[in-house]
């Protein structure tokens with residue numbers, strides 16, 4: 275409708291930016307495994323795709339877990355949150371390893387934001403341990419182990435979504 279303000283994306287609403295480099299992400303994943311090592315051992319890692327794939331690989335390597343499964347969920351179209359869609363569920367084999375309830379399984383994602391994605395996977399595996407690298411306050415209660423909390427109005431920029439680019443100086447005309 276004419277005159278109506280365009281709907282802001284979750285990223286635009288966030289306001290603050292938290293860019294994460296590959297180095298930083300690797301360090302944060304390693305820090306996460308230090309904590310998880312106190313909780314395990316785990317029979318398998320379940321990565322929430324796609325964001326959970328990178329931390330799942332690092333965590334599984336550090337913890338010596340070789341069984342990795344995925345639960346494929348789509349919600350954000352770039353930065354707009356829509357209805358959750360389960361594109362692929364947890365495999366029968368991984369379900370069996372977790373005794374049907376997820377006991378001894380480790381769910382890994384890059385972050386929890388509103389908690390919508392995490393809540394859906396927790397329902398599938400109520401007894402699993404849920405770990406994320408980053409957590410925002412709304413999703414935090416769902417997570418068993420995480421490394422860094424950022425405010426709800428922060429958008430995290432992951433290294434696989436970004437590239438180096440020119441950044442103008444803070445003061446006008448200083449370029």
Ligand SMILES: O=P(O)(O)OC[C@H]1O[C@H](OP(=O)(O)OP(=O)(O)O)[C@H](O)[C@@H]1O
Nearest residue numbers: 323324325349350386387388389390391
């Ligand atoms: O707590 P929530 O508000 O549900 O948001 C968190 C989820 O959003 C992102 O995934 P996304 O749906 O963008 O898909 P992707 O992992 O394929 O990028 C992120 O990787 C988490 O899985």
Ligand SMILES: O=c1[nH]c(=O)c2nc[nH]c2[nH]1
Nearest residue numbers: 350387428429430431432
């Ligand atoms: O790259 C991302 N950064 C975020 O902060 C976020 N929250 C939900 N989904 C997200 N994706």
Ligand SMILES: [Mg+2]
Nearest residue numbers: 323324325326
């Ligand atoms: Mg995701």
